[in-house]
Amino acid sequence: MPIKRNIDELIGNTPMLKMPTVRTDWEIYLKLEYFNPAGSFKDRTALALMNAAEKSGKLKKGMEIFESSSGNTAKTLAMLSASRGYRFTAVVDNHAPSDKLNSILAYGGKLHFCTEEEDSKGGHLVDVRRNIAKKLAKEKGGINLDQYDNPENPLGFYNTLGKEIFEQIPDTDYLIGTIGTGSSLSGSGRYLKEHGNTKIIALEPKGSSHFSPVGHGYFISGPGYPAGAILPKNINTSLFDKHDYVSDKEAFNTMRFFAHQKGLLVGDSSGMVLYYAMKFIKGEPVSEKIKKIVLIIGDSGESYLSHAFNDNWMIEKELIDEQINQELGKFYI
Ligand SMILES: Cc1ncc(COP(=O)(O)O)c(C=O)c1O
Structure with missing residues (x-):
């Protein structure tokens, strides 16, 4: 293995893992983005920006x-x-799990917690966060890289994640990912569509409102966009062949199943795609030709230790669902 000279060179070129299921006519591949040095595919965002x-x-x-x-x-x-x-300085709110916030501090970053009252323009807390980051950058002679609207974010995913998936599985039939800023799925999805014959499925947390003006609260913290917030420019919905929702319960119980039964400690958007892939394949007829699905496993479960992996937190929020566990056990073997 070649010797690397700095952290940048450790970003990307993540492994692809085949996950066996009861359906031999469908193959599921996991693109393990938690192998990036800070534990998520957002390493690609930071590097590109x-x-x-x-x-x-x-x-x-x-x-x-x-x-x-x-x-x-x-x-x-x-x-x-x-x-x-x-x-x-990270401009955050209380929706972010404490594990992610502690990691920011561990790298020597600072946290600015924002409130709606802080911004004269008001609006949704996500918009307030974005305005505050821009305002602070201006006032202090710094810079706001703007992961939401900066086209370098999806372009980075096009050039790296999309290309890697295509090189690893050129005949990918479906790519399933989740949407927050929309950059990871829009960028990688565009590469796969331009180079092959891949259909893109975009998932958001139940309650999130990328595709609908109404929504409700949810605990999933990576992907999703709350109702009332101004949608990011980086999402390219024209690339998506299908769009659907996954609930907190489905995502979190799936994360716990994969940690407990498969030794894979993955984050919330990974729980979403792993749950949805099962549901999707179960609804499909037997196929003569083998169909291949690639799932974007966006981050590590280590960012959710005080959250979805904390039994007390799960019980308190009434999120434990044994039925989901059993359903997964009959499908992922
Ligand atoms: C774990 C995780 N999955 C998915 C997403 C959504 O990615 P994107 O912003 O590229 O749409 C995020 C965004 O923060 C995330 O942290």
Whole structure:
């Protein structure tokens, strides 16, 4: 194995794992993005955004980066800021699991918790977070990289995640991923569509409102967009062949099943795609030709230890569902 010279070189080229199921006519492959150094596919976001900002001259040595995040983008920006000599402040709210926030602090980043009252423009808390990150960057002579609207984010996924999946499984029939800013699935999905014959399935948490103006609260913290917030420009819905929802219960019980039964410690959006893949295949007729599904396993379960992997938290929130566990056990073998 070649010797790597810095953290950047550890990002990407993640493994693909085949997951056996009872259906031999469908093959499920897991693109294990938690092998990235900060534990999620958002390492690709941070790398793309930072590289582009440095190249344009907008990001200069010693500057402070301010970014609004549900946790993972901030975690990886904190990591790369440490390795490249920048200061970093994550603009967050209480929706982010404490494990992700502690990781940001562990990399030497700072946290700015925001409230709706803080922003004169008001709006949804996600919009407030985004405005505050921009405002702080302006006031303090720093920079906001804007993972939501900056086209470098999906482009980074097109050039790396999409290309890698195509090289690993060129005949992917379906790519299943989740949507927050929409960058990871829009970028990787575009690559697969341009180079092969792949259909894209986009999932969001039940209650999230990418495709509907109404929604309700949910505990899933990575993907999703709450009702009333201004949608990010980076999502390209025209690429999606199908769109659906997965609930907190389905996602969290699936995370726990894979940790307990398969030794795979994965995050909330991974629980969503693993649950949905089972539901989707069960609804499909037997196929003569083998069909291949690739699932984006976006992050590690280590970011949810005080959350979905905490029995007391799950019981308190009435999220334990033994039936989901049994259903998964009959499908994933
Ligand atoms: C674990 C996880 N999965 C999925 C997503 C959604 O990714 P994207 O913002 O590229 O749509 C996020 C976003 O933060 C995430 O942290």
